[in-house]
Amino acid sequence: MSTQLFINAHIATGMPGSTAAETAAIQDILVEDGKFISIAPNLKATLEAQGKDMASVEVVDLGGKLVCPPFCDTHLHLDYVFTARKPGAVNESGTLFEGIQRWSETKADLAVDEIKERAKIGIAKEMRHGVQFIRSHADVTDPNLTSLKALLELKEELKDTVTLQIVSFPQEGMYSYEGPHGESGADLVEEGLK
Incomplete structure (x- = not known):
């Protein structure tokens, strides 16, 4: 069992209506095997009073630094990250429309792996x-659903490291896209949701 005690932490309150600057009084955080066990002031003294062998505890002094919950990125396209490195994929104008066009032209030969x-790097x-x-959008305007399969895998x-939420997304249009077998973007969105 690994035990870490983080001392002298300012903890963001996260209370409704609070600002980022609002914190609780200095607290300590006890973590055992990667799980939060306790958050309270003066935990070291409490553990010593309970007879805990402090030699087995890694103590990290945060020196009053801010501790807050992890951030959430609510709009990302992990299937697109770093695709501009492929030949013909560079978005010269930097516009959204050209970016969508370049993706459309270069995604056909993408593989799950x-x-x-690329997504792992991102x-x-x-x-x-x-x-x-x-939250990542996965382009489903591909009859093989390659992006969706990759992101679901x-x-x-990575479920023990990061929480991924996948959105079935018709990049080339819900109704304007027509696949090689007559499937619409709407058909593929529904298939992706399944």
Whole structure:
């Protein structure tokens, strides 16, 4: 069992109507095997009074730094991240419309493993900035649902590290898209939801 005691933390209150600057009084945080056990002032003294062997506890002094819940990124396209590195995929104008066009032209040869590898890099970058909850759109205007399959696999693989919520998203249009077998974007959104 690993035990960490984080001392001298300012904890964001998170109370309705509060501002980011509002914190509780200095607190300590006890973590055992990666799970929060207790948040209270003066936990070290409490543990010592309970007879806890403090030699086995890693104590980290946060020096009054702010501790807050992880951030949530509510709009991301993990299936698109770093695709501009592919030949012909660079969005020269930087506009949304050209970006959508480049994606449409380059997504046909994407594979599940390629999408997952790029998405993992994007997720790691998000997590380095405190994001632990991600809502990602998965383009389903592809009869094979390649992006959706990749992101659903990642959701399962990374479930103990990050929470992924996947949105079935028709990038090329709900009704304007027509697949090779006559399927519409709406048909594929419904299939993606299943």
